[in-house]
Amino acid sequence: MEFCPKCKSMMFPGAGNIECRKCGYTKEQGAATEDMVSKAKQDDREVTILEENFDQGLPTTAARCPECGHNVAYWWLRQLRSADESETRFFKCVKCAATWREYD
Numbered sequence: 001m002e003f004c005p006k007c008k009s010m011m012f013p014g015a016g017n018i019e020c021r022k023c024g025y026t027k028e029q030g031a032a033t034e035d036m037v038s039k040a041k042q043d044d045r046e047v048t049i050l051e052e053n054f055d056q057g058l059p060t061t062a063a064r065c066p067e068c069g070h071n072v073a074y075w076w077l078r079q080l081r082s083a084d085e086s087e088t089r090f091f092k093c094v095k096c097a098a099t100w101r102e103y104d
Helices: none
Strands: 011-013 017-020 026-028 037-042 045-050 060-062 072-078 088-093 099-102
Touching: none
Parallel strands: none
Antiparallel strands: 011 017, 017 026, 037 045, 060 072, 072 088, 088 099
């Protein structure tokens, strides 16, 4: 995750660069940033999936993996619906790297 040096807002990947949606600042996207995230289709929506070892800085929690049954997973929150609805919690198994989400 990168933040804008001008306005300190979060920057998002764009067409070959990273862009600030608030002030419009752009920075050329490096190879390391391109490998950090990927998009996956789920229920006709794109969902951000963490790749490789970039998830090691995330917090862990006790959550049973539906694939391998391991009881520890990384987790993060993502706002998928409108702002007045709750965030969706995603999990990634620390053992097999399977990714799933929690429904409210």
